Amino acid sequence: MTRSEKSQVIEDLKVKFSESQYFYFADSSTLTVGQVNKLRRTCFEKGIEVQVVKNTLAQKAMEATGDMAGNFEGLYSALAGPTTVFFADTGNAPAKVIQEFRKSFERPILKAAYIDSDIFLGDDQLDILATLKSKDELVGEIIGLLQSPAKNVISALKSSGGTIAGILKTLEERG
Secondary structure, rough: HHHHHHHHHHHHHHHHHHOOOOOEEEEOOOOOOHHHHHHHHHHHHOEEEEEEEEEEHHHHHHOOOOHHHHHHHHHHHHHOOOOOEEEEOOOHHHHHHHHHHOOOOOOOEEEEEEEEEEEEOOOHHHHHHHOOOOOOHHHHHHHHHHHHHHHHHHHHHHHOOOHHHHHHHHHHHHH
């Protein structure tokens, strides 16, 4: 790889690291070409970008992100041996893909994950990462919780014919 090619890879990774809130480092060595292709296909279907990177280039790209570079320092220790990067739009998507893939194969093994400025190191974090809720799931839960009291009041109004006495009676029974 020439110096200009390395510079271009660093620049491309710098943009991805600075724009991505969620990315994972994994070791997918020992997978056959067919298995890697299957992993890439699964990731593509889930909207996850997969890229094999050289560790030194990945670290230089993270260091070049400026203000965000301090956020990435904890990830540098994971950059040893073969590294595959998973870039995603949701924090738990790569973890779910890795879990599902490992039902059939022993790899990829999670090295580290960067989730909204939090760093998770080691394969033992995979279960935690897979259970993280996406932003859309959290918003849905909050909306459901906010609607619940309103639904109770509306049902109380409807059940008692809408009279003040009926409302008081319903509230008294619930209290």
